[in-house]
Amino acid sequence: MPMTRQSEPEQYLSFQLGTDVFACNILQVKEILEYHRLTSVPQMPAFVHGVMNLRGTVVPVIDLAQRCGRPASTILRRSCIVILEAGQEGQRQYVGILVDAVHEVISLTADDILSAPAFGNHLRPDFIAGVTHRQHGFIMLLQMDKVLSIEEMASLSAPAGVQIKAESLCLMG
Template identity: 50%
Template sequence: MNQDKQITRATPGQSPVLAGDTEQQQYLTFMLGEEMFAIGILAIREIIEYGQLTEVPLVPRFIRGVINLRGAVVPVIDLSVRFGRSAGEITKRTCIVIIEIAETPDAQAQQMGIVVDAVSEVLEIAPADIEPPPAFGTRIRTDFISGMGKVGGRFVVLLDVERILSLDEVAVISAINQGEPASA
């Protein structure tokens, strides 16, 4: 095991593979309350300013509403509420991260927005610096966690975006996009 592994900030156009055959993965880090979380950048399409949400009746509480993103209806999820916490206060730094998920590998990708308190930075974390999810002690469901990344002497919770929504919840989001009534 290489003791000289380091986590570096990604720059535009930088390859996710660094010298020495040590594969790196890039993650967007963001804050929810006082905790730092991260999502692999391959799932992220863009980051937009919070606003222009339209509420949708009869959907789960963690669905804040929908936005019009260049003519497409995109549901917006409040991660704090999804994790069983209260909704965070909307500030100047609150933003919506647009991610893309697919229910199955051959299914069409679904865009959705997630509300975060503040976006921090993009980091590269070597696979050797990622620990398995803890079996206990987190304040969110452990099946939402893909791992714990070691960054600067502390841990960042790496989220599994495809597990944050169950199949039933993906169906609700699909119904929203198709203009059908959603059942909660």
């Protein structure tokens, strides 16, 4: 009788946002840094907390709580910036996410990951890769390429006046 091969476990970095625990695939994580003051950028969406210099590269830092529709993060003693590689093939770039605390790396097999419930969830469905249950409750697994979609975030940062002007020109022409 042939043996069925169990799915290989994947590793996820778990972190805190408010009272909830989230996780992302560890393969996207490049670094975890202590929080330090960032440079703000005018006319950016509220969830863009600022930019930082990472060894000569300007890296945008996203307040993950705000990006997920929650109130802005309060900077605490354990606040961290997790540097991720996000975007589509050929357009990958480093993006930092501001989180309240980093917990641990967890290993999960496909059997450990459940579909996210269709109700009672305040996140966009395309942001969620699944959920898993641990000792202290559920962990929401985030689809970071969707959460940190460069194209979507860029469209949200276009100043409203520019959009209105462009629409007016189309109507006049």
